[in-house]
Amino acid sequence: MSLQRRIFLMVVGLLLVVLLPTIAIFTLNTRNALFQQAKANGQLIAELLASSTGFIESIPVQAEAFISDQMVVQARIAAHLVAIAEAAGLSPDEINAHLRDIVNTTVLDEFWITDENGYAYLRSDPSIEFTFNPDPEIQPQAYIFWQLLSGAVDQVIQEAQVREVDDQTFKYVGVAGIDKPRIVQVGYNIGVLDILIDQVGLPNLVQRLINERSVSAIWIVDNNLNLLASDGISSPDIDINFDPSDRETVQQVLQTGESLQYTQDGFLHVVTPVINNEQIIGAVLVYVSLEGVQNAIQQALIFAVLLSLIAVGTGAIASQLLSRWISQPILHLSQAAEAIANGEWDYDIPLTRNDEVGTLARTFSAMSARIRDLINQFEERVADRTRDLQMATASSAQLVSELQLAYTVGRKITETYNMPDYQQRIMSVIAQSFDLYTVLLFEPDKDHKRLILRAAADRQGVSIMPEIFPEIDLDANSTVALAARMRETVAVNDVTKSNVYMPIDALPATSAEIAIPLVIGGELIGVLDLQSENVNVFDNNMLRFMENIAALVTLSIKNAHLKQHVSNAQAEIEVIRKNQAQFISQLSRDVRLPLYDLLDTTEIVADGFMGEITPEQAKSLHQVVDKGDELLSNLNEALGISRIVVDGLPLYVENINLRHSLEPIIAITRDLVKNRPIEIVVDMPESLPELYGDDRRIRQIFLGLLSNAAKFTEQGHITIQIEQQADKIHAVIQDTGRGISQEEQQQLFSMALVSQQEVKGASRALRLPLTRKFIEAHGGKIWLESTPGVGTTCHVTLLVATP
Numbered sequence: 001m002s003l004q005r006r007i008f009l010m011v012v013g014l015l016l017v018v019l020l021p022t023i024a025i026f027t028l029n030t031r032n033a034l035f036q037q038a039k040a041n042g043q044l045i046a047e048l049l050a051s052s053t054g055f056i057e058s059i060p061v062q063a064e065a066f067i068s069d070q071m072v073v074q075a076r077i078a079a080h081l082v083a084i085a086e087a088a089g090l091s092p093d094e095i096n097a098h099l100r101d102i103v104n105t106t107v108l109d110e111f112w113i114t115d116e117n118g119y120a121y122l123r124s125d126p127s128i129e130f131t132f133n134p135d136p137e138i139q140p141q142a143y144i145f146w147q148l149l150s151g152a153v154d155q156v157i158q159e160a161q162v163r164e165v166d167d168q169t170f171k172y173v174g175v176a177g178i179d180k181p182r183i184v185q186v187g188y189n190i191g192v193l194d195i196l197i198d199q200v201g202l203p204n205l206v207q208r209l210i211n212e213r214s215v216s217a218i219w220i221v222d223n224n225l226n227l228l229a230s231d232g233i234s235s236p237d238i239d240i241n242f243d244p245s246d247r248e249t250v251q252q253v254l255q256t257g258e259s260l261q262y263t264q265d266g267f268l269h270v271v272t273p274v275i276n277n278e279q280i281i282g283a284v285l286v287y288v289s290l291e292g293v294q295n296a297i298q299q300a301l302i303f304a305v306l307l308s309l310i311a312v313g314t315g316a317i318a319s320q321l322l323s324r325w326i327s328q329p330i331l332h333l334s335q336a337a338e339a340i341a342n343g344e345w346d347y348d349i350p351l352t353r354n355d356e357v358g359t360l361a362r363t364f365s366a367m368s369a370r371i372r373d374l375i376n377q378f379e380e381r382v383a384d385r386t387r388d389l390q391m392a393t394a395s396s397a398q399l400v401s402e403l404q405l406a407y408t409v410g411r412k413i414t415e416t417y418n419m420p421d422y423q424q425r426i427m428s429v430i431a432q433s434f435d436l437y438t439v440l441l442f443e444p445d446k447d448h449k450r451l452i453l454r455a456a457a458d459r460q461g462v463s464i465m466p467e468i469f470p471e472i473d474l475d476a477n478s479t480v481a482l483a484a485r486m487r488e489t490v491a492v493n494d495v496t497k498s499n500v501y502m503p504i505d506a507l508p509a510t511s512a513e514i515a516i517p518l519v520i521g522g523e524l525i526g527v528l529d530l531q532s533e534n535v536n537v538f539d540n541n542m543l544r545f546m547e548n549i550a551a552l553v554t555l556s557i558k559n560a561h562l563k564q565h566v567s568n569a570q571a572e573i574e575v576i577r578k579n580q581a582q583f584i585s586q587l588s589r590d591v592r593l594p595l596y597d598l599l600d601t602t603e604i605v606a607d608g609f610m611g612e613i614t615p616e617q618a619k620s621l622h623q624v625v626d627k628g629d630e631l632l633s634n635l636n637e638a639l640g641i642s643r644i645v646v647d648g649l650p651l652y653v654e655n656i657n658l659r660h661s662l663e664p665i666i667a668i669t670r671d672l673v674k675n676r677p678i679e680i681v682v683d684m685p686e687s688l689p690e691l692y693g694d695d696r697r698i699r700q701i702f703l704g705l706l707s708n709a710a711k712f713t714e715q716g717h718i719t720i721q722i723e724q725q726a727d728k729i730h731a732v733i734q735d736t737g738r739g740i741s742q743e744e745q746q747q748l749f750s751m752a753l754v755s756q757q758e759v760k761g762a763s764r765a766l767r768l769p770l771t772r773k774f775i776e777a778h779g780g781k782i783w784l785e786s787t788p789g790v791g792t793t794c795h796v797t798l799l800v801a802t803p
Contacts, residue, residue: 030296430549731796749782
């Protein structure tokens, strides 16, 4: 072999020894660098998606939470507003009008306020009748608000959902009533959240990344491996079909919270956890294709071999240039991804290339600008909503303040009607509450020709009656007289420009005046005159407010008049009642004394002391005596009733042995029936507990009952049965007399007196009002059972004396 060949072979060998390791080392280094860059890019994309996922998913949640808080405030305000309005006496129509005005002028879309039964009698849409129901099958969406009526919760916040009736996305919030069980619900159309989700949601971001050649697939899952977004499609009902290695890797990342990478089947798999508020809520799986990396490695190898054949130096320089040409764009993209992940949405990627890397750079820039614009729009909308809510809150606060003032004044007015100087007190309350120069109250005289001043007060609530003229002609040219004639409010906001204002020397500072007629049931009962030192103070709101106050004054004055009428009528009735009782008592005394003399004389004649008489004459005279005794008994009863009416029923109470008290009464009864075939049966234990009462009245009770039984029983028996029942003594008096009809039983215990003609047609000669009064005065009861032609059973209960 020649030296030239050996040198050639040596050079060739040297070149081969130098080039082969160089090519191998260069190829290996290039491969590692490209893989590292691909991994870094995949990791940055995954981290960007993970960061964006937590941020994007939190936007609708935070927005809905913010809206929920504002709606709770609205519902609370509505609950207080309704409670105050109803306490102030506003009707449902008036309350509805105020609430609908709020709906029409604010962002609030609906309100539904119920009574204790769930019926929405206050609602934004009067055409819809709605009643809440606790059954979820009847009301799948609204049933949860029933808990507010039962008191289980004091507020319910329902997630935004599509309504069944019109497929609109609505959010409802309800709170419990303040003054009584009720549901106070407000509704808001938040379809804007759907638009926000569509524009900045995960599907849109995933679709943009999928359009790039380097990213082949993206999956975003939650902790339960439920799919949140994939290939631009979002559906919670689709399950992920991972390879076993993918599933194990995702589960490992969810458990450890650390990112993992691995290559499989020509793809780089990057798995990164999604962290929100330091909580792992899911994971992002990115498939980065390695086809471009492998092609780049092959091209670099061929290019290196060709250049090495020309010159090692040229190859080295070319390799260096190639390395820089490949790695520099990837470095810029990595920096851009890191800046966007840190929230620098205005970061500018310094690349103008038209290849895939340039397209990826432009996509990153467009995505960053779009997210920045959406965030700015969202912040503007939140600011607008906040401003609207603040305006609505301020308006509601003003209305609540007016209602509170009306309630306070109304309560003070209604509390004064039963006071002696209620009119002056009412004027003082109004003058002090509204800081008025003076407040006057006029009432018409009985002929309705003049208006008489009844009360007057200045802003300190001090009476100024002595300083004001006492009356005004109804035909006079004055604000007060005109309001009385027209039965309408007359307002003068500048007295210097009015031809109906009547100056009052004692009130020189009056600049504005309103006169409000006090009318109820078509009757004019007075005129309320309000005066101020300032012009144009009585605007429409003030007029309406003062007319409501005047209505309360009207009711208070009318109630005072009615109370006085009732008091006078009661006094007159009491005088009549006592006069009637005294008349009956006097009449009984005037008749009873002559009757005693007549009966004594008749009985002497009947017994033959005045001379011998025939048996028929004796019989007739004894009948006269019997009827006289009956008449005398009726007079005694009338006299007893009149004494009770006039003097009441005094009792001289002591412990009473009932058996000892009844023995003489039973003996008298036996004597009354000794000439008739009547058996007296007594069923009474040897020992009975003592009663606590008036012994004389107790004897009168049983004497009256037994004498009636003896008088109206011709034959048969009279049974007296006494027994103890717990803390009572139960007495039963049964006879076989004529009996009493149902109509007569209803009148038997009446306090009214009956004539002798009524007695003849009745089963009882005496009614028993005194007997019942005596029994009830001892805490007992009396009732009877009777059948005409069979007999009567009378029941009496009396309380046993306590030890």
